[in-house]
Amino acid sequence: MAEAPSDAAFTGRPAPQRRSWLAGREATIPWITTPLLLAVLVAIWHSYVRVSGISPFILPGPGAVLSDWIDLIQSRRAWFHAGMTVYATLVGFFWAALIGVVLGVLIARIRWLELTLNPFIVATQVIPKVALVPLFVVWFGFGITSKVIVAGVLAFFPILTNTVLGVKSIDEGHRDVMTALNASRWQIFRRLELPSALPYILTGFEVGIVLAIIGAVVGEYLGGNQGLGHLLIQSMNGFETSQMFAVLIQMSLIGFAFYFSIGLLKRLLIPWHATGGA
Amino acid sequence: MVLCFMLSDRVAAPPVIALRAIEKWYGTRDRPVHALSATDLDVGAGELLVLLGPSGCGKTTLLRMIGGLIAPTSGHLSIVGRSLWARGERQSDALADLGMVFQDANLFPWLSIEDNISLPLELKGMSATARRTKAHDLMKLVGISGFEKRWPRELSGGMRQRAAIARALSYDPKILLMDEPFGALDAMTRDAMNLELQRLFLTTEKSIVLVTHSIAEAVFLADRIVLLSPRPGRIDQIITVPFARPRTLELQATAEFQSIVLGLRQRLTEIS
């Protein structure tokens, strides 16, 4: 009596129109092509440096960069700088996430608050926030605080706007279910609004964490004597170009680590969502 | 004497839903929409009442007012003898007797099927083990056992709607309100769901108010059909459907069934 559940109905995926050689390999292909492409690029880089005889002060070869990077990861001093950057990023991101989510939920739910704050939010979106860094240095000094604040300010806005969007895009039909069940305001928040908005909030986190690193590094460029940004400027001033590259690689790796951590968080928190994997 | 007689008559079969001069206006003062003009209606205990009418005639408005999702502009509405609205406040004791099913299953995508079905019980504070037992029984009842741990998106439309019905039944309300519950399903699944609903109706002894714009579905399911006409929405006529239960799909081929359908179709064309 139950209708026969067909495969298509189960997976919710339409049958493929035409079988291409890509079918079923989409997940594995990047694992092969990415290292391959990387190897090709490094090879081009290497031959260009060899053939052109370009000065290592302008473009060092990949071999020199690699050995400098290995030096870097063996140096305690470099790890201290990396640690400072990570610290500024994480603390800034933490506050951005906390304030962004709480304020976002309030703005999405309280109409007069939204009407009051919206012009300011739009205005601050438009201001190039990196341009404010010197001001933060004046206000908060050359220490870690100004870096934390720059990281936080940059991460804050995508988290805020995504949270507002998430809370506002809650399905009306889902709301009807909760209303018909006579759910309390808290239950509606905890059981409907929060899980509904979570994919949006995590997307905000994904953008926010990357911006937080940028904020921390830019903060370090401009002042103080700590962090990978500072190390980069130091290498620049000493004409140690291959060390600059090594620091850049280190920064990128940290960026990847953070980005993938959020990806992991998505898998954990929203396994039901299409972007949550599984 | 007369009063005494009337009283005992009311005690014998009190309506589970009673609408008195229920009226609904939408919109602003300068652009009001008269969705439903003053309407009286009783739904008996254990009755399957179908609201039928062209789109825009106020079926959804009427059902959502009964379900407490929107407030009537005026009139009085009682559920199993209790006022649904008092001083502009929705009364939660009256709501406990109502279960709602919508055109979309409206399952929460972040909850497993089992957790979706037991969501009302969770909101009412039932323990996790008791919820699980209850959810399993309900899934058996609506014919989706074995899908406990699946995500809603992994189920077909018909199965999702079964889960939605199970959710509405979870806290054992006396009344089930359904707004075009099978409107989004294909014809074959729809037939199956109609039979399934009749089976549930016969085994659970609920009163059901179901909205549809399918005439055949209305005649197949209903004890009584309330035909609504639009602009403004109002009751055009109420038709009692004589067929005994359980009804089978073959009933739809009989001359008597066809003649009721035809009569309704003619009237619908006139009022649309």
Ligand SMILES: Nc1ncnc2c1ncn2[C@@H]1O[C@H](COP(=O)(O)OP(=O)(O)O)[C@@H](O)[C@H]1O
């Ligand atoms: N929220 C609303 N605001 C204004 N008008 C509405 C609203 N909901 C429904 N209406 C109007 O009320 C009338 C009845 O609508 P509805 O109850 O949805 O009819 P049905 O379910 O029979 O199609 C229609 O004219 C519709 O446009």
Ligand SMILES: [Mg+2]
């Ligand atoms: Mg409708």
